Amino acid sequence: DSGVTQTPKHLITATGQRVTLRCSPRSGDLSVYWYQQSLDQGLQFLIQYYNGEERAKGNILERFSAQQFPDLHSELNLSSLELGDSALYFCASSVAPAGPYEQYFGPGTRLTVT
Amino acid sequence: TQLLEQSPQFLSIQEGENLTVYCNSSSVFSSLQWYRQEPGEGPVLLVTVVTGGEVKKLKRLTFQFGDARKDSSLHITAAQPGDTGLYLCAGPNAGGTSYGKLTFGQGTILTVHP
16 A cells, blocks of 8 residues: 555546545655556557646646645546546655655556546 | 666466566666556565666566666566466656656566466
8 A cells, every 4th residue: 555545546528527546645755746657659648737736747638637626635627528538547746855865656546437 | 767678578388487577767766666467456565676776576477677777677586376366566766746656567477377
């Protein structure tokens, strides 16, 4: 158990809908990272938050947004869902900014868009 | 942009065999991490190497960081079916405000047959 929790574990929804994925980081970790993993794309970095502020953006679509709350939990919002958004979504946390930047991953949310 | 290339992409071996997975880059990394991921689960951190030339052992797994800190290898001795999984190397991006953001290799899918 990494100490990172993600809910829900599975999510099935229809195209055009909006969903929210939730992540609670390990106790003491200030940074949260979101990743998307599909079979043909590997682990793709989406976005990073540090202590409530956005720090880095990766290949995140405009239909997706995220935020980190004062209690450090984070939410990833996916809207106008398309079939291609079906994937595993992982949240990770780390103590950053200090190195060596080890990340601890949650169990993931499997999103299926039908 | 810092990239990490892993090889081989796929590895299918018999129980008891030895294997080596490589992680290479043209960029220098302050550290490199290795993760193992099982299907449907989040990546689990195996080890972090920080010093050029460093060798770390984790039971039957041996990790090495290149002298120039541009490459790393993972060697498994006497592989077992329980070693089956996706092995990922990752390194932190240098500079900017995106500290803690990791670059991941595409991964090596290892299958160990009994």
